[in-house]
Amino acid sequence: MPGIDLPTVKCVSREIQVGISEKRDPTQTVVVTSPQYVQPMIFRESPVSMSCSFCQAQIVTTTTYTTGTLAWLICGILILLGLWLGCCLIPFCLNGCKDVVHTCPNCRQQVGKYNRM
Ligand SMILES: [Zn+2]
Known part of the structure; x- marks a missing residue:
């Protein structure tokens, strides 16, 4: 059956x-639901889209080049190599040797920095 x-x-x-x-x-x-982990922003040479930690606005950072450690280091190396006559100032003219400061276009606060060293 x-x-x-x-x-x-x-x-x-x-x-x-x-x-x-x-x-x-x-x-x-x-x-377990993982705790909210905010990934640290990685700042490079190009402007980044992020939310400003100061004014909480969604912004694209403004980048400005400042003379950083690397520029001074290259300057020192050029001086040691005997390039006195203005050549040691080359790294200060090259953006590729400078640090990049990211500022918020909204509140003008520095939101990050890209150090080459
Ligand atoms: Zn801001």
Whole structure:
């Protein structure tokens, strides 16, 4: 009689389902919602789109070049190499040697800096 067999099959499948759900419970509790981790902004030479930490506005940073450690270092190296006559000032003219300061166009606050050293 096939009608009798069906309920027993259902019972077995229920037991299996319960067994699986019981096994899954510990893993579900292990998966804790990770705390909100704010990834630190990485500032390079190009302006970055971010939210200003001072005025909370969504901005694209304004970049300005400042003489950083690398420019002074190259200047010193050029002097040591004997390039006195103005050549040691080359790194101060090259943006590639300078640090980049990112400022907020909204509140004019410095929001970040890209140091080459
Ligand atoms: Zn701002």
